[in-house]
Amino acid sequence: MNLTLPIAAGLLAVYIFWGGTYLAMKFAIETMPPFMMAGIRFMTAGAIVYAWQVYRGTPSPTVTHWKNAAIVGGLLLLGGNGGVVWAEQMVSSGIAAIIVATVPLWMALIAWLWQGGSRPNGMVMSGLLIGFMGIILLVKSSGGSDLSGTTTPWVGYAALVAASLSWAIGSIYSRIAKLPEAPLLAIAMQMLTGGFFCLVFGMITGEGGRFDVTAISLQSALALGYLIFFGSIVGFSAFIWLLKAADPTIASTYAYVNPIVAVILGWALAGEQMTLQAALAALIIVISVVMITKGNQQKGKAYAAPQAVVGKNS
Structure with a gap:
C-alpha cells in the first residue's frame, strides 16, 4: 500500500510519542513513586477517553466487558x-525500551504453546533464538544500566522480562476476551481498571506514605502530563486509527522503532550511556523483533496488540 501523508504522520506520532514514554517515565518517577504515578497516569487518561466515548454515544459496556477489561x-x-516503571529505578530508559521490545518474541511463543497456534516458521524460530541470545548478552552487560551504583541492574532486568511477559499474555488474552467493539472504549476501560490496580498496589507496598504532592518537581509533573496526553491519549488514538487506515503490519513496526527512539532520547536528554556490549545486544534484539514480525507477516499474522500497547508498555 502507498504510504500517504496521514499514515506517515500517524506512524511518526506512534514512533515519537511512544518512544518518548520511556524517558518520560524516568523523569516522572524522580519525585513520584512508580506505581502511584502509573495509577494516576492511566486513571486520568482512561477517564478522559471514557468520557469522550460516552459523549459520542458509544454503547455502554456490560459487566462481562468490565471483567475482561480488568x-x-x-x-x-x-x-x-507497572513493572517497567518500577524497573526504571534501576536501569536506563533505553535499556528498558530494548527489553520491552522482546514482547513479540513472547507473543509468538505464547500463541504457539498456549493457544495451540501453528508452529512458528523458520524466520520466526530464528528470530526467537536470536532474541534470546540478545537478552542473555544484555544481562551479561551492566554498563550504563546501574543508575544507583548500589543496586544490581539484574533485578531491573528480571522485572523488565517479567513485565514483557505479562504484557504479552495480556495482549494475547485480549484477542479472545469479550470486549466492547469500540477499540477506544475498550482501551479506556483497561486504563481505568489497570490504573486502579496500580494505585492499590502502590498503597499496599507503602508508596502512599512516600507520595508527597509538594515534593513533585516541575520536570516530573510535565513528564506525567506528557504520559497522560501524548503517551496514552494521542498515542493510543493514532495507533487505533493506523490499524484501520493502514495494514496492521505497518502499524506494528512501532515495536522495533520505539527502542531506537528511546535510546536516542535517553542519550540526548538524560545523558544515559551504553557500553559496546550492551549496544550489540540491543542491535541483536531489534533484529530478532524485525525477523519475528516479518515471519508473522508471511503467515498472515501481525503481533500488534489490538486493544492496548505500551507502550507502552509505553
Whole structure:
C-alpha cells in the first residue's frame, strides 16, 4: 500500500510519542513513586477517553466487558507497564525500551504453546533464538544500566522480562476476551481498571506514605502530563486509527522503532550511556523483533496488540 501523508504522520506520532514514554517515565518517577504515578497516569487518561466515548454515544459496556477489561488491564498496565516503571529505578530508559521490545518474541511463543497456534516458521524460530541470545548478552552487560551504583541492574532486568511477559499474555488474552467493539472504549476501560490496580498496589507496598504532592518537581509533573496526553491519549488514538487506515503490519513496526527512539532520547536528554556490549545486544534484539514480525507477516499474522500497547508498555 502507498504510504500517504496521514499514515506517515500517524506512524511518526506512534514512533515519537511512544518512544518518548520511556524517558518520560524516568523523569516522572524522580519525585513520584512508580506505581502511584502509573495509577494516576492511566486513571486520568482512561477517564478522559471514557468520557469522550460516552459523549459520542458509544454503547455502554456490560459487566462481562468490565471483567475482561480488568483482567487485560491488570496484565498490561499493572504487571506490564507497572513493572517497567518500577524497573526504571534501576536501569536506563533505553535499556528498558530494548527489553520491552522482546514482547513479540513472547507473543509468538505464547500463541504457539498456549493457544495451540501453528508452529512458528523458520524466520520466526530464528528470530526467537536470536532474541534470546540478545537478552542473555544484555544481562551479561551492566554498563550504563546501574543508575544507583548500589543496586544490581539484574533485578531491573528480571522485572523488565517479567513485565514483557505479562504484557504479552495480556495482549494475547485480549484477542479472545469479550470486549466492547469500540477499540477506544475498550482501551479506556483497561486504563481505568489497570490504573486502579496500580494505585492499590502502590498503597499496599507503602508508596502512599512516600507520595508527597509538594515534593513533585516541575520536570516530573510535565513528564506525567506528557504520559497522560501524548503517551496514552494521542498515542493510543493514532495507533487505533493506523490499524484501520493502514495494514496492521505497518502499524506494528512501532515495536522495533520505539527502542531506537528511546535510546536516542535517553542519550540526548538524560545523558544515559551504553557500553559496546550492551549496544550489540540491543542491535541483536531489534533484529530478532524485525525477523519475528516479518515471519508473522508471511503467515498472515501481525503481533500488534489490538486493544492496548505500551507502550507502552509505553
